[in-house]
Amino acid sequence: MRPRLHERVAAARAQRAAQARTRVRRSVTRRDGVRLEVDGHWLTGFCSNDYLGLAQQFQVVNALQDSAARDGAGGVASHLVCGHHATHDALEKELADWLGVPRALLFGSGYMANLAVVQAFLGDEDVCVQDRLNHASLIDAARMAGCKLRRYPHADPEGALRQLRSVPDTGAMLATDGVFSMDGDVAPIRELAVIARVQNAMLYVDDAHGVGVLGPEGRGTVASARLGVDAVPLQLVTLGKALGSYGAAVVGDADFIAHLEETARPYIYTTALPPAQAAASLAAVKLARREQWRREKLVTAIARFRNGAVKRGFELMASHTPIQPLLCGEETHALAFADALEAQGFWVSAIRPPTVPEGKSRLRITISALHTPQDIDALLDALAWARDAVGQGFGASADATATHA
Known part of the structure; x- marks a missing residue:
C-alpha cells in the first residue's frame, strides 16, 4: 500500500529531531x-x-516611504505586462553603470534569478559545471533545467576543467559563487575564466555576498579579479545583502540580458518588485557607490x-x-x-x-x-x-x- 504523506512527513520530522536538525x-x-x-x-x-549597514539608513528608508506614498505598496503586474515602473528602469541603469556592464535585469530574489539564468540558457543535452559548495539555488536551477549537473571540488579550477572535458561538445555553463556563503572564501574567478574560455563555456558568477563589499567601489569579485563582461557575461547581484534592501538583478551582456527578459519563466510569470522597494534599492546603490x-x-x-x-x-x-x-x-x-x-x-x-x-x-x-x-x-x-x-x-x-x- 502506498504510504500516506502525513506518515512520511511525521517520520522525516522525527528523524530531523533525533539529529538536532529541526528549525525554529x-x-x-x-x-x-x-x-x-x-x-x-x-x-x-x-x-x-x-x-x-544600509537597511535602516535614513536616505534608504525615506526613499521607500516617499515612493510608497506616490506609487503604492505593490508591483501590480509582471514587468512585461504593466508592472515595469520608471523606478525599476532607473535602478537597472544605475546597477549597470556601477558594475560597468551594458544591462541589468531585476528579479524578485536571487533564488529566482539563478533559476532563470540556468533554465534560459541550458536544456536537456547541455551541462552545468558547478563548485561543490555553490548556493542551493544554483544546484536547484540545474536540476530544474534538466541539464547534466557536474560538480567539482571546492575552489578547484583543475577539477572544473576535468568536468568540462568529460562531457560531449554541447552547451556548457561554468557556475560559481563569488563569495561562498557558508565559508566566506572567494572563488578563483580568474582561473575559472580561463578555463571557461578554453572550453567554450559561459562563466556565470553568483556574487550575492561580494557586490557592495569587495573590489573597486564595491563592484564585487568579478571587478576585484579585474575581469569584465567578455570573461564573465552574466553575474548575479542581490539587493538584500550588502545593499540592505530586497530583490536581485542579473547584469552583463546586453544580448544575454535580452534573452532572459524574453524567455526566463521566473521573470515573465511573476509580479514585479514594488516600485517603493526599487526606490529603496536605488538609494542604497548610490550610497554604496560613493561612501x-x-x-x-x-x-x-x-x-x-x-x-x-x-x-x-x-x-x-x-x-x-x-x-x-x-x-x-x-x-x-x-x-x-x-x-x-x-x-x-x-x-x-x-x-x-x-x-x-x-x-x-x-x-x-x-x-x-x-x-x-x-x-x-x-x-x-x-x-x-x-x-x-x-x-x-x-x-x-x-x-x-x-x-x-
Missing part, C-alpha cells in the same frame, strides 16, 4: 542597527547580511575580529570577507555554543546540515560596518567564555581549509 523561527520585535529585540530581550546581532568609508570600516572590523580571535586561541577559516565561520563539528555542539552566546547577549546562527556538510556544523558570524570596536571585543570575550562553559574544542581546525588569520 525567531520573531524580531524591533531592530536598531545591529541590536534586535527577540522574546523581550535585546541582543547584539552577528548573523545579518546587512554588511554595509567608501563603509567598506573601510568593515575591513577594519573584520581584521579586529580575526586578530582578536587568534589571540584568544581560536582557529579561523580562510576568509577575509564579512562571513567569519567558526567550525564546531557536530550539530549539538554548534547549538550549545549558539545558546551560550545568546545567554551573553549575542545572536549568532548555528549552521547545520544539510546547509553545510556532515560534521561541519558551525557558527556563522557575520560582521557589519555598524559593529563598533566595543561590539567586536565583547563578542570575542563571549566566545571565549562560551568555549570554557561548553567545554569542547570550539573553533579548532575541523578540516584542512581552516587556517590562522
Whole structure:
C-alpha cells in the first residue's frame, strides 16, 4: 500500500529531531542597527547580511516611504505586462553603470534569478559545471533545467576543467559563487575564466555576498579579479545583502540580458518588485557607490575580529570577507555554543546540515560596518567564555581549509 504523506512527513520530522536538525523561527520585535529585540530581550546581532549597514539608513528608508506614498505598496503586474515602473528602469541603469556592464535585469530574489539564468540558457543535452559548495539555488536551477549537473571540488579550477572535458561538445555553463556563503572564501574567478574560455563555456558568477563589499567601489569579485563582461557575461547581484534592501538583478551582456527578459519563466510569470522597494534599492546603490568609508570600516572590523580571535586561541577559516565561520563539528555542539552566546547577549546562527556538510556544523558570524570596536571585543570575550562553559574544542581546525588569520 502506498504510504500516506502525513506518515512520511511525521517520520522525516522525527528523524530531523533525533539529529538536532529541526528549525525554529525567531520573531524580531524591533531592530536598531545591529541590536534586535527577540522574546523581550535585546541582543547584539552577528548573523545579518546587512554588511554595509544600509537597511535602516535614513536616505534608504525615506526613499521607500516617499515612493510608497506616490506609487503604492505593490508591483501590480509582471514587468512585461504593466508592472515595469520608471523606478525599476532607473535602478537597472544605475546597477549597470556601477558594475560597468551594458544591462541589468531585476528579479524578485536571487533564488529566482539563478533559476532563470540556468533554465534560459541550458536544456536537456547541455551541462552545468558547478563548485561543490555553490548556493542551493544554483544546484536547484540545474536540476530544474534538466541539464547534466557536474560538480567539482571546492575552489578547484583543475577539477572544473576535468568536468568540462568529460562531457560531449554541447552547451556548457561554468557556475560559481563569488563569495561562498557558508565559508566566506572567494572563488578563483580568474582561473575559472580561463578555463571557461578554453572550453567554450559561459562563466556565470553568483556574487550575492561580494557586490557592495569587495573590489573597486564595491563592484564585487568579478571587478576585484579585474575581469569584465567578455570573461564573465552574466553575474548575479542581490539587493538584500550588502545593499540592505530586497530583490536581485542579473547584469552583463546586453544580448544575454535580452534573452532572459524574453524567455526566463521566473521573470515573465511573476509580479514585479514594488516600485517603493526599487526606490529603496536605488538609494542604497548610490550610497554604496560613493561612501567608501563603509567598506573601510568593515575591513577594519573584520581584521579586529580575526586578530582578536587568534589571540584568544581560536582557529579561523580562510576568509577575509564579512562571513567569519567558526567550525564546531557536530550539530549539538554548534547549538550549545549558539545558546551560550545568546545567554551573553549575542545572536549568532548555528549552521547545520544539510546547509553545510556532515560534521561541519558551525557558527556563522557575520560582521557589519555598524559593529563598533566595543561590539567586536565583547563578542570575542563571549566566545571565549562560551568555549570554557561548553567545554569542547570550539573553533579548532575541523578540516584542512581552516587556517590562522
